[in-house]
Amino acid sequence: MAVDLPDNVVVTRLDTLASWCRKNSLWPMPFATACCGIELMATGASRHDLARFGAEVFRFTPRQCDLMIVAGRVVMKMLPVLQRIWQQMHEPKWCISMGACCSSGGVFDTYAVVQGIDRFVPVDMYIPGCPPRPEQLIQAIIDLQDLITARETTMGTEAEIGRPEPPKRALLELPIISGQPSSSMRSAASGSGGHGDR
Amino acid sequence: MAIVDDVLQTLQQDGEVVDSSRFRGDLRIVIRPESLKRVARRMQTEWGFDVLIDVTCVDYLHYEGARDRFGLVYSFLSSEAMERLWLRVFLNEPELEVDSLVPLYESANWMEREVYDLFGIRFRGHPDLRRILLPEAFTDHPLRKDYPLQGRGERHHLPVVTRGES
Ligand code: SF4
Numbered sequence: 001m002a003v004d005l006p007d008n009v010v011v012t013r014l015d016t017l018a019s020w021c022r023k024n025s026l027w028p029m030p031f032a033t034a035c036c037g038i039e040l041m042a043t044g045a046s047r048h049d050l051a052r053f054g055a056e057v058f059r060f061t062p063r064q065c066d067l068m069i070v071a072g073r074v075v076m077k078m079l080p081v082l083q084r085i086w087q088q089m090h091e092p093k094w095c096i097s098m099g100a101c102c103s104s105g106g107v108f109d110t111y112a113v114v115q116g117i118d119r120f121v122p123v124d125m126y127i128p129g130c131p132p133r134p135e136q137l138i139q140a141i142i143d144l145q146d147l148i149t150a151r152e153t154t155m156g157t158e159a160e161i162g163r164p165e166p167p168k169r170a171l172l173e174l175p176i177i178s179g180q181p182s183s184s185m186r187s188a189a190s191g192s193g194g195h196g197d198r
Numbered sequence: 199m200a201i202v203d204d205v206l207q208t209l210q211q212d213g214e215v216v217d218s219s220r221f222r223g224d225l226r227i228v229i230r231p232e233s234l235k236r237v238a239r240r241m242q243t244e245w246g247f248d249v250l251i252d253v254t255c256v257d258y259l260h261y262e263g264a265r266d267r268f269g270l271v272y273s274f275l276s277s278e279a280m281e282r283l284w285l286r287v288f289l290n291e292p293e294l295e296v297d298s299l300v301p302l303y304e305s306a307n308w309m310e311r312e313v314y315d316l317f318g319i320r321f322r323g324h325p326d327l328r329r330i331l332l333p334e335a336f337t338d339h340p341l342r343k344d345y346p347l348q349g350r351g352e353r354h355h356l357p358v359v360t361r362g363e364s
Pocket of ligand 1: 035037071072098099100106131
């Protein structure tokens, strides 16, 4: 049965709509315990401007957040705090592990430093670097947005495991810092480069 | 005569001094653990050392020429004369216990807790001798030289939160 739709009506899936809304209004919880936190702040500030990706509203209470960005070393005394904050956040929620220390312990292979928070809490996205540049954090948020589009459902099936991970975009060079985009950036931005291989 | 010289002379006459040395003008007096509280009280009342700046500890395990295992360091300041003096006490296992200075100096409270936490030295008469930096459940004293740098696996045995249950 063919239905004639007027031009101003769009048909979509509810899941897609919900994910679209969610991914463009991430509310980060800044769990900044060390030097990476400074880059996290820089990302939120006007130069890098996380607001362009809809994620500028940093809240310091877990109950208002849906994206935990763990930036810095986590020691074994801090870990219960981290887990508690994670548990206090509402579903749907995501976690970014920012920096070498947070993802693997980094150079701090000592008795008290947890060797990667993913041993104790779920992590959706890792950012390498010591510290990662704000562009890398922005890239991770873009990747997370892709992941939300590809994976999440309206009612939330986050707990479901065994679902294949969507392939991550290649790390694009974002033309933020350099004044003039180079020719390679322009080709990436025109769509034939980095975006194409998804 | 500076106050610290007077302290050294008087303590020597009273037979409290085990050893003493100077380094760049700073006087360090080694005393016996039993006499620590008595000497500290005299420092406070007789010579006016009204500030206890720091209490810390050194583990001399495998240290060249060292005779004792742990060396406690007490650094005092007389805020009136602006003179400083260091008292040292050496301890050996199994008697890792010394009198607490909290009744004399309030500032000793947290510093003694830190020494207890990281070296396992007990302070007799401390009002609240609990760990201060490490989690309560920690069983070791990590600044001892025989404690492995990467620990004994304490950091790996913590509860795990999964997606399903959070
Ligand atoms: S990864 Fe580097 S910048 Fe980040 S917390 Fe560790 S040491 Fe600091």
